[in-house]
Amino acid sequence: MCSLCGVLGGDEHWTDAAARPGVFTRNHASFDRRRERVERVRAANEMLSGFGLVLSDWQGASFVLSTRTGRSEIIEDLGHLWPAAERLVGRPCDPLDVAFIARMEARHVD
């Protein structure tokens, strides 16, 4: 994904289409929008931790996905998250991987 496109906004991803505050508020209610982005980052990092990746907000416009060694990619939305994650870790990010599922289940038990 071109980082310039990310900065300019690009095309909306389907995951943006929720009616709750902060999602459809491109030009106002910046607080809600920030809160929504923080929630997305938090939720994504729960899944990404299993791959040694960290997602962070970048200027409220894009996200930065980074490895522990500092390799990073700028992504625009969740639609670009997983292809970028697979490029960075060099292996599939598979939600049907039994070991991965078990890790996610174990986290919840805690």
Next chain:
Amino acid sequence: MSIEVGGFLPVNLLTGFLGSGKTTLLKRILADAAFADTAVLINEFGEIGLDHDLVESVEGEMVLLRSGCVCCTVRDDLATALEELYSRRERGLLPPFRRVIIESTGLADPFPVLSTIKADPVLRHHFCAGNVITTVDAVNGLRQLDTYIESNRQAAVADRLIVTKTDLEADRSEEDLQARLRVLNPDAPILIAADPDLDLSSLVAAQSNVSTSSLSQSGFYCEEPVQLVSSDGTPHQAAISSISLIIDRSVDWTAFGLWLTMLLNRHGERVLRVKGILNLSGEERPVAIHGVQHLVHTPVHMDGWPSEDRNSRLVFILDGLDGALLKRSFEAFTLAQAPAVSYPIAAAR
């Protein structure tokens, strides 16, 4: 200052197995006045025998038909063909058509057409995905579904199923075929080509989105599990199956989005369809989800629940994926985001 934004032009895809009657159906569409404001892209003019209908040759591979349709052959690049159609429309060189129909080849996977529209930086601002119309032959359809995975995939991704050649088939196989199609694609209306009351315009009418289909009697949301069987009653050899998830609590939209994008990124080609209605945390109204392989349509915010049932319901039509594992994955990933300790899921099977 207000800027008037024009509507997107829906691109409908006509698909179906080899010899299933696509061309015959297309001939009817091209001759129907209801489709006068339609641009049709077909593979070969020759196959469809347009000569007697041809009124005016616009240029090169485009013609205007007596019905008012614009007809054009699909060349190597679908995106280029669509861009040229739109460019000519804007310049007044073609009538201002309101929709496009693309006839695919008999073995084509519908997904590349849909993804072309979505991914192309020009097209996505002018076109949107319309209906996938799949023809199924009443004479050979059951055998094709038993034998060819492509036939199953075409039926599974359809928004409209149209059964052809029923006038040639007098025994029970038509009923069996419809039963099979209903299992394979519980939501798509099944239309009969030979039905004298068939309203062709219903083929391209607004998307058979879950917002309306959830109200239908067809049981789209699959309260009952789906078991594919062959025409002889044995379990189907094809790997296509469907699974229904019923979740009796609200779903976190962010967690769901992360999980589904992850699933489709890795297995999109094998998730032939995902449809459902979600009870989202913090929202009164349900949201309907509708996806075909890698492509998820913009979620629809429904006006209200179709019944007293407030459970979230998701149906996946899978090609070779383990439905039980998918169910477990859904639970685990959603659980990870949910604040509560219990998260009962009652999947149909």
